[in-house]
Amino acid sequence: MMIDTLDLQFLLAIKQHGSLVGAARFLNVTPSAVTQRLQQLEARLDIHLIDRTARRLHFTEEGELLCRKGQTLLEQHKALLEEVMQQHGKLVGSLKINAPFGFGRKYLTEIIAQYHRLYPQVEVLLKLSEQPLLEEQERFDLILHIGELYNSNLIVHTIAPNQRFICAAPALVEYHGIPTSPQDLLSYPSIALQENNEDTTLWSFEQQGKKQTIRIAPSLSSNDGDVVSSWAKDGLGIIMRSQWDVAEALSQGLLIRLLPEWVLPEAPVVALTHRRKGMPERVHAFMTLLKQQFSPEPPWQKVNGKRN
Numbered sequence: 001m002m003i004d005t006l007d008l009q010f011l012l013a014i015k016q017h018g019s020l021v022g023a024a025r026f027l028n029v030t031p032s033a034v035t036q037r038l039q040q041l042e043a044r045l046d047i048h049l050i051d052r053t054a055r056r057l058h059f060t061e062e063g064e065l066l067c068r069k070g071q072t073l074l075e076q077h078k079a080l081l082e083e084v085m086q087q088h089g090k091l092v093g094s095l096k097i098n099a100p101f102g103f104g105r106k107y108l109t110e111i112i113a114q115y116h117r118l119y120p121q122v123e124v125l126l127k128l129s130e131q132p133l134l135e136e137q138e139r140f141d142l143i144l145h146i147g148e149l150y151n152s153n154l155i156v157h158t159i160a161p162n163q164r165f166i167c168a169a170p171a172l173v174e175y176h177g178i179p180t181s182p183q184d185l186l187s188y189p190s191i192a193l194q195e196n197n198e199d200t201t202l203w204s205f206e207q208q209g210k211k212q213t214i215r216i217a218p219s220l221s222s223n224d225g226d227v228v229s230s231w232a233k234d235g236l237g238i239i240m241r242s243q244w245d246v247a248e249a250l251s252q253g254l255l256i257r258l259l260p261e262w263v264l265p266e267a268p269v270v271a272l273t274h275r276r277k278g279m280p281e282r283v284h285a286f287m288t289l290l291k292q293q294f295s296p297e298p299p300w301q302k303v304n305g306k307r308n
Contacts, residue, residue, distance in 0.1 A: 005077060007041055008070035014038070014050065015067045019057060091119040091282045097126050099144035100195070102225040102245060103269070104128040108144070111293055115286055122282050130223050131197060141283045143272040146242060148198055148265070154272035157287060160294035161301075163243045164264040166203070167255040169235035179258055182212040191237035192218035193228045203240055205262040212262075242267055247300035269294070 014023040014034070024031040042049050049063035059067065081092060095115075099108055104126065112124055127140070143154065146162060168188065176188050182205045192200045200221075204213045220237055222228050225245055232239040233254045239246075249255040271287060273279060279287075 003041075003045065003066075005074060008066070008074055010037060010041070011049070011063070011067055012071060012074070014057065015059065020052070090121060091285060092121045093280065093282050094123040094125065095142070095282050095286055096140045097124070097142050097144070097286075098129055098140045099126065100146060100225075101128045101130065103144065103146060106244075107293070107299075111290060115289055118289075119282065119285065130195065138274075141273065141280070142286065145270050145272055146244075147195065147267040149270065155275060157271040157273065159269040159271050159290055160244075160298040162267050162269050162298070164240055164267050165243055165246060165250075165260075166238055166240055166258040166262075166264070167232060167246050167250065168238040168258055169233055170253065170256055172235045172238070173256050173258070182214050182259065182262060185238060185258070186214060186216070189220075189237040190216040190218045191228050191231050191239045192216065192221040193225055193239070193241070194221055194223045195225070200240075204265060205259070207262045240264065244269070244298065244300040269298075 010023075010027075013026050014020065017023045017026055020034045020038070021031050024034045027034065038050065047062050048060055049066065051058040051060060078093065097108070097112070105128065108126060112126055115122070116124060144159075149156065166185065172188065177184075179185050179188070182203065185203075194200055201216050201218060202213060203216060205211065218237070220228075220231055222231075225241070228239055229241060229245060229249065231237060232241075233249060238258065246255055250257055271290065273283060273287075
């Protein structure tokens with residue numbers, strides 16, 4: 001009787017996806033191929049592993065045991081392989097990253113490409129998400145976050161400074177006039193970006209210790225930063241956006257920064273990990289590369305050779 005790591009991975013795929021069809025989709029094979037392989041495995045072991053009905057799958061006691069112990073064995077096998085390879089000076093394993101859509105597309109794509117060229121044996125998964133912190137955090141080695149950080153057990157690593165600006169198209173400013181205080185912004189049409197479960201219609205400002213808060217009533221809103229910025233460039237309303245997102249539009253004159261003497265809450269770019277000490281070397285190597293890309297100052301602070 002023989003069972004190998006591929007058999008265990010096959011069983012765990014069925015367990016994780018809850019159906020033969022789901023496992024087939026994950027394994028990129030036909031459902032009939034999954035059924036046939038399962039039958040062959042059960043025949044080889046002479047053990048019934050899964051009760052199959054039209055509506056659901058139910059693992060037998062022996063099937064549950066194989067999955068439970070098999071998961072542990074696979075993790076131990078993976079850890080052993082990584083340790084051996086690292087002693088030989090190579091990084092292996094997987095690196096799972098979650099990041100916001102816009103920032104991930106604009107900055108992480110090339111950084112991950114560089115990382116892959118340096119460490120081709122590390123399998124990298126980048127998931128772009130509207131709300132990275134609301135995802136199942138244990139599934140990821142590293143989470144990129146921008147903005148208000150709620151209570152979390154994750155370790156925070158600051159990657160780069162990032163301010164928030166109020167911006168509008170030149171034509172909109174010409175029509176409504178230049179605002180001199182946050183209250184003046186209420187006469188403008190506004191656009192809201194829905195992200196991170198934040199109260200994105202409440203804008204808080206500070207100037208030399210003096211604070212003001214306004215509540216906008218957006219005529220347009222979206223959960224996509226690119227959409228929101230596009231609407232603003234078309235003159236449809238004012239927006240509050242991160243400096244990393246609007247720096248180029250400001251330098252090109254497509255947007256104008258309003259109330260530059262008033263400061264909004266900062267939104268630094270941070271990386272969140274599960275631990276500071278004992279961090280896997282593949283994660284540490286990516287963190288190092290990530291910080292290098294934004295030092296000594298991030299690209300959004302030096303667009304066209306000048307600070308915004």
